[in-house]
Amino acid sequence: MKEKQSLVSIHDFTKEDILRIMELAADFEANPDQRLLYGKVVASLFFEPSTRTRLSFESAINRLGARVIGFSDMNNTSVTKGETLHDTIRVISNYCDMIVMRHPVEGAARYASEVSRVPVVNAGDGANQHPSQTLLDLYSILKTQGRLDNINIMMVGDLKYGRTVHSLLEALSHFKAEFTFVSPPELQMPTEYKMQLYERGISYYETADIMERMAMADIIYMTRVQRERFSDIMEYERVKNAYILRNDMLVDTKPNMRILHPLPRVNEIATDVDSNPKAYWFQQTENGVYTRMAIMAYLFGVK
Amino acid sequence: MSEQQENHKKGILEVSAIENGTVIDHIPPTSLFKVIKLLNLDRTTHQVTFGTNLKSKRIGTKAIIKIADKYCADEEISYISLVAPTARLSIIRDFEVAEKRQVEVPTHVEGFVKCANPMCVTNHEPHVKTRFDVFTRGGELVLRCKYCEKITTQEQIEIIR
Numbered sequence: 287m288k289e290k291q292s293l294v295s296i297h298d299f300t301k302e303d304i305l306r307i308m309e310l311a312a313d314f315e316a317n318p319d320q321r322l323l324y325g326k327v328v329a330s331l332f333f334e335p336s337t338r339t340r341l342s343f344e345s346a347i348n349r350l351g352a353r354v355i356g357f358s359d360m361n362n363t364s365v366t367k368g369e370t371l372h373d374t375i376r377v378i379s380n381y382c383d384m385i386v387m388r389h390p391v392e393g394a395a396r397y398a399s400e401v402s403r404v405p406v407v408n409a410g411d412g413a414n415q416h417p418s419q420t421l422l423d424l425y426s427i428l429k430t431q432g433r434l435d436n437i438n439i440m441m442v443g444d445l446k447y448g449r450t451v452h453s454l455l456e457a458l459s460h461f462k463a464e465f466t467f468v469s470p471p472e473l474q475m476p477t478e479y480k481m482q483l484y485e486r487g488i489s490y491y492e493t494a495d496i497m498e499r500m501a502m503a504d505i506i507y508m509t510r511v512q513r514e515r516f517s518d519i520m521e522y523e524r525v526k527n528a529y530i531l532r533n534d535m536l537v538d539t540k541p542n543m544r545i546l547h548p549l550p551r552v553n554e555i556a557t558d559v560d561s562n563p564k565a566y567w568f569q570q571t572e573n574g575v576y577t578r579m580a581i582m583a584y585l586f587g588v589k
Numbered sequence: 590m591s592e593q594q595e596n597h598k599k600g601i602l603e604v605s606a607i608e609n610g611t612v613i614d615h616i617p618p619t620s621l622f623k624v625i626k627l628l629n630l631d632r633t634t635h636q637v638t639f640g641t642n643l644k645s646k647r648i649g650t651k652a653i654i655k656i657a658d659k660y661c662a663d664e665e666i667s668y669i670s671l672v673a674p675t676a677r678l679s680i681i682r683d684f685e686v687a688e689k690r691q692v693e694v695p696t697h698v699e700g701f702v703k704c705a706n707p708m709c710v711t712n713h714e715p716h717v718k719t720r721f722d723v724f725t726r727g728g729e730l731v732l733r734c735k736y737c738e739k740i741t742t743q744e745q746i747e748i749i750r
Binding site (some may be wrong): 295297370371372390391392393394396397411412413414415478481 | 706708709710711713714715716717726727734735736737738739740
């Protein structure tokens, strides 16, 4: 753990930290009304809008009995007057006991954690890290599979730019997962991450065919293939339907298999999957509140 | 026979000798100006001579820098290794090589390499010192930014001081 107990990157947490968060999340799920942070003030600083993440954090803060100050986009802040992030964070850290921040610039949360007087929880810094999402994904896997070890996970869609899949890959590497990467060639998992798996002796399989290994998966982690990621729009038109999950594709999947998605979903999961008991992305959002309660209680050292 | 070969045969140095100071030899020609910037030689008051695209048995063509009356700090030497890993340093005293120094790759670098990621906070916020961990991947030196966690490859290294 870093000094001042910030959570900026999933790398800040050891395997033991992660397992403790899982225990605490389960504890908060069993009893969500624990005012362990009564009297504390948490600043929720969203330099770019993210309604779901912000409300999930603010719900967690409220359930812990703390109070929230903050903003939901930077239009009404001194940033528009040209104030540096350094000054904004130095000032606000005098008003609160913890900062939860979302920022479009990569590395902003690490820098904030260096200049802040209070712990910083990264709620997403551009395309870099979003550790509470990773931890809630892990908690969802643990809840649905009863374990984190040796999970067969199939990651689908934009594996090149998707920060959620990168962080989840790194976190699951602690638990000897088996990975299948399903993406169009333009959006394959970057070599850097595959080399990390190779160095850790973890096997992975790459394919462009979503059906090829679906029957083996414990978890299907869906992400969106975005049009703007393609330099060749014709190529996008050619591949876009290959990465849409429909209910009839799930017939031969394992009974324990569950489908996760970091949301927002656009069209990559057909709505006919919603009623399938293997659809799990809405419960996943509920798990997010308990996981964020766990993270804050853990960083404050009250649990 | 080229003029360079002829000079070499005649024992004429392509870059004149210095009485006291530092010679940095075997620099890849494409890294010459990076080394000059790294050591602030574009602003120094020391006498500096350099040559580039000279013949080298070890690396094909090379560049060489001779700096009169300057002895590099260990930190500066380790930074040279990032942009010119083949470089060799000689300390000259009284026209003689008094000491040869090997450039050693540092494990961390702070404040003089620009992060290659345009979205990194170090390229947006004023006064943030860049910080990198240095390691080898696939035989290549790479730098990982402490802030955005992205990789800057040796080829992408841009000196910012």
